[in-house]
Amino acid sequence: MVELQRTLSLWQVTFMSVGIILGAGIYVIIGEAAGLSGNSIWLSFLIAAFVATLTALSYAELSSIFPKAGAEYVYIENSFGNRAAWIVAWLLLLGSVIGGATVAMGFAQYFSAIFHTPVIPVALLLLFVIIIILIVGVQQTAKLTIVFTAIEISGLAIVIFIGIPFIGSVNYLQAAQGFKGIIEAGILIFFGYLGFEGITRLAEETTNPEKNIPRAIIYSMIITTILYVLVGVSAVSVIPWQELSASQAPLATVAKRIFGDQSFLILSVIALFSTFNTALMFLLTGSRLIYGIAHQEAIPKIFTIVGRRFRTPWVAIVTIVTATMLFLFLGNLKTIANLTNFTIFSVFIFINASVIYFRYKKPTMTGFRIPLHVGRFPVVPFLGILTSVFMIVNLPFDVLIIGVILVVLGVVVDSILNLKYK
Numbered sequence: 001m002v003e004l005q006r007t008l009s010l011w012q013v014t015f016m017s018v019g020i021i022l023g024a025g026i027y028v029i030i031g032e033a034a035g036l037s038g039n040s041i042w043l044s045f046l047i048a049a050f051v052a053t054l055t056a057l058s059y060a061e062l063s064s065i066f067p068k069a070g071a072e073y074v075y076i077e078n079s080f081g082n083r084a085a086w087i088v089a090w091l092l093l094l095g096s097v098i099g100g101a102t103v104a105m106g107f108a109q110y111f112s113a114i115f116h117t118p119v120i121p122v123a124l125l126l127l128f129v130i131i132i133i134l135i136v137g138v139q140q141t142a143k144l145t146i147v148f149t150a151i152e153i154s155g156l157a158i159v160i161f162i163g164i165p166f167i168g169s170v171n172y173l174q175a176a177q178g179f180k181g182i183i184e185a186g187i188l189i190f191f192g193y194l195g196f197e198g199i200t201r202l203a204e205e206t207t208n209p210e211k212n213i214p215r216a217i218i219y220s221m222i223i224t225t226i227l228y229v230l231v232g233v234s235a236v237s238v239i240p241w242q243e244l245s246a247s248q249a250p251l252a253t254v255a256k257r258i259f260g261d262q263s264f265l266i267l268s269v270i271a272l273f274s275t276f277n278t279a280l281m282f283l284l285t286g287s288r289l290i291y292g293i294a295h296q297e298a299i300p301k302i303f304t305i306v307g308r309r310f311r312t313p314w315v316a317i318v319t320i321v322t323a324t325m326l327f328l329f330l331g332n333l334k335t336i337a338n339l340t341n342f343t344i345f346s347v348f349i350f351i352n353a354s355v356i357y358f359r360y361k362k363p364t365m366t367g368f369r370i371p372l373h374v375g376r377f378p379v380v381p382f383l384g385i386l387t388s389v390f391m392i393v394n395l396p397f398d399v400l401i402i403g404v405i406l407v408v409l410g411v412v413v414d415s416i417l418n419l420k421y422k
Helices: 010-065 072-080 082-115 119-136 138-166 178-193 198-205 209-238 241-246 250-259 261-295 314-330 333-361 379-393 397-421
Strands: none
Touching: 010 138, 010 178, 010 198, 010 209, 010 241, 010 250, 010 261, 010 333, 010 379, 072 082, 072 261, 072 333, 082 119, 082 261, 082 314, 082 333, 082 397, 119 138, 119 261, 119 314, 138 209, 138 250, 138 261, 178 209, 178 333, 198 209, 198 261, 209 241, 209 250, 241 250, 250 261, 261 314, 333 379, 333 397
16 A cells, blocks of 8 residues: 655644644634723633644644654553544544635635625635645645745734834733633634644654654744734734724734735735635645545545555545535634634543553553653643633524534444544
């Protein structure tokens, strides 16, 4: 059988991780978040970063022990068994699909702001293009992602530069809806930190994955947190948070205030590259998860098929992108972003619990070790569980209901698959 190739270096996977994180958070969610947190949006970014980092460290530890494309499925299968592993994989696949749909919608909204086109058809066209790129090869995808990430960072640098003369012009502790609004914005912004976990699914295509994957996770979290906080402060310094929250293209609106219509166009084009990049990475890592799960014989072996010419799992790619197209028709950006958060927070509970499990049941395992522990008990994963639970219970009620339905559906699918594939 044709296998995946190890060609990705540390700096490539780091850039890929930075690229997927930056696109979703800044260019799509910042307007909605500003409406909840007001000028305190920088606090919401820090809260989201803190919560994400707790679990990012758990991913770093587990990825150094199990450098497999199946990533989370493999971690949970080795700690809590097949049923729990499938539920986690099911939620992650939903997260990849819904997250990809969210960012594709963000791309289409910016495209619409420039060319006045309908949103759904543009999002569909984007996903068709992504299928072609992903099938052509991971090294080609990595090179494209690095270029797009450089463009993303340049756009954020413009926003930060614009805001420098305005620093100190507003009260940065002013909160539109009080501390509750800051927390709700942090939950929404958390969507903007998604991406570090996806890099673990490229382990079978990365050189020296036991060391390079954990490093890429940590480096990308540091880089993106610094950029996010600076952009958040700059944005609310230049324009009122009310205007930011009402804009369909919030960061482009910030640039327009200073440099006029031309800068609005430039930032909107950069946002297109950014959201394109994030959607590409969501679906790249999601397709590798499908491939990895199939290798564990949890789903049909057809998903392990790798094309001889491009050495990519084309069946898994076509499947996940097609599923993403269906979620475009939910339409409400905030709802589908929060659904993504529900799936990811639920998975993070299992991931952090797995680290605790391995510290007690298999203490001799070697690899990256999270600092801070009391005896064998690791403090950071425990905090990761607590914060993930807190984030879930603070999601909108309708999102929780839909999320529970999706979990139940996953159990049903597992029962059906269990008859034949496990």
